[in-house]
Amino acid sequence: MLKGSLSHYSPLSQLMMSLLVVVGSFFLCMFVGSVLAYLIFDVNIFTETESIDINGDAVNLSVLKFYQAIYSTGMFIIPPFIIAFFVHNKVSTYLFLNKKALLSQIILASISIVVALPLINLLAEINSHLQLPEFLSGVEQWMRETELQAEKVTKKFLLMETPYDLLINLIIIAIIPAFGEELLFRGVIQRIFSNLTKNVHWGIFITAFLFAALHMQFFGFLPRIAMGMLFGYLLIWTKSLWVPILAHLVNNGMAVCVSYFINKGQLPEDVEKIGGSGTGVWISGIISLILVGTLLFSLYGSRERQSE
Template sequence: MNTEKPYYNHNRAMSPAMQLVAFTGLTIGLLTLGTAIVFGYIYLRYGPAAVSQLASLNLASPVVLNNLWLLQVVGTTLPILFIPIVFGKLIMHEPEAYLRINTKFSALLILIVLATMAASMPFMESLITFNRKMVFPDSLKKLEKFVKESEASAQKVTAVLLKMNSWWDMIKALLLVGLATAIAEELMFRGCLQTILIRWQKNAHVGIWLTAILFSAFHMEFYGFLPRMALGVLFGYFTVWSGSIWPAVWAHFLNNGTAVVFAYIYGLNGDVKLDAKFDYILPLLSILFTVALLLGYRKVASRKTIAGSI
C-alpha cells in the first residue's frame, strides 16, 4: 500500500514548523502537569517533607519507594500518551495522520518485526558496549562526572521499579514498562513527531532519523544514546513503510519486554556478553541480517493487496 500520501497532504492551516512549536509546548505542558499532580498528591497526603524527598528521589524514604510507580505512570507515561491524542485530535483534527492506529497491514509484518528485533540484538549489544566506553575530552571532565552520577542515580530508580519478587511483579512490569510505555512513546514519537518532521523536511528518511535522535535525547541517557537512536530508526521505518503505528509498538514492546524478563531472571546486571572471538563478526552479520529483513519488511508492506491483512 502507498503510505506516503498521509505524510505530505497536510493541513495547511498550520505550517510544520508551527506544528513542531505547538507539539513542543504541549509536551512541556502535559509533562509538567502530570508531575505537578503527583507532587500535589504527595504534598496533601504526606506533607512538604515528602515532596522534598520525592524531588531528590531519596530512595531511603519509604514515601519515595512507595510512590515511584505513581511518578512513572502519572508523571510520565500518561502525559506522553495524551500528547499525541490531544495534538492529533484536538489541535490538528487529523487523528489518523498523527496516530496511525487504523491502517491495515499484513500479519506477516509482525513475524518480520520479531525476526528483525532478534537479528539486531548482537549489533545493539555492540553499540551499547561502544557507547559505554565513550569518554569526554579533558575540558569536559566535570560534565562527564555529572552525566555518570545522574545516570547512576537513574539506574538506581530503575532497579527499584524493576525489583520483581514474583511472577505478578514481572507481569506488572511487562504491562507498565513494556506495553504501556511502548504504546505511549510510539504514538508520541513515530505517530506524531515523525509525521511533523517528515512534513517539514519533505523527506521520510530525514524525518525518521531526526525523530530517532530526539527520541533518544528525550530519555537523557548519554551512555545509552546510540543504541536507543538505532532502535528509533528501526521503529521509524516500521511505521513509515507500513503506514501503521502497531508494528513499531510491537517492536518497542519486544525490546522493553525482553529487558524486563532478563531483569527478572538474571537481575539488572545480567547483561549477555558476546564471545570475544565474535566481537566483529557477529555484529557485522547482525547488521546484514537486519538490513535484509528490513528490505523484506518494505517489500511486504508495499503490496497493495495482501491476503490475511489486519
C-alpha cells in the first residue's frame, strides 16, 4: 500500500523525495498550463514568448497571471498533499490541517501582522543598507538588478483598475500563495528540518531562510525571514496550519488592497511607509516590536487553553 509507505524514511531521504515531488509537479503543471493557455487565451507561449515577457510592450498580463496561478499551484499546493500521502497515514494530520484554531488565536495572529508593519519596514530599511564585501561586488550588483526586475513585475501585476482586477490579484497574490506556501514551507519543510536537526527552532529558522531566499528579492530578505519565523512559531504554538495561512493571507491581502486604493487615489502613496523614515522608523519599529511581542506572548499562552 502506497499510503504512508515512506514514513520510515530518514528526514534527509524525505527531503530529497520532497524536492523531486516539487520539481516533478512544477514541470507537469507548467506543461498543463501551457496547453490551457493555448485553449483559453489562444496563446502559444513557446512561439509567442513576447506575450509573457514582463518587460515587453506586447506582454499579456492575463496570460501571465494565469501562468502565475498555475505555477504556484504546481509548486506549492499539489506537492505537500502528495508528500503527506507517502509519509503519513493521515494527510490532514501530517499537514496540521485537521485541528481547528481558536477564534482568539486567529484574531491575535491577524492583529500581530498589522501591528508588525512598522517593524517590517524597519527591517527593510536595515536590509537596504547592507553591503557585501568588495570581492562579492559582482554578486551584489546581480542582486540589485534582480531586485529591480522583481519590482517591475510587482508593479505591473498590481496595476488594478476595476474591482474585478482586485479580485483576481487577491486570488493570485494573496489566497494561492498564503495557502500554498504555508502548506509547503510550514506544513512539510519545517517538519522535515525540525526532525533533521532534532530542534524545532532550527527547523523554523532554516525554513524561514529558504522561504526568504525563494522570493529572490534579496533586499527584502530580513523582513521575509522575520515573517517566515513568525509563521513558523504560529504553527508550533497553535498546532494548526490554518493560523499561519490566515496570517499570511492578511499580510498579502493588505498589500494588494492598499495598492488598489492607492491606484484609485483613495489612499496616499506613503501609506505603505508605515513608521516614517529616519529616526521615526526606529521609534515606530521598536514600539511595533514591543506590541508584537505582547500579542505573541498572549497567543503563546493560548496553547494551554487549546489543549483543555
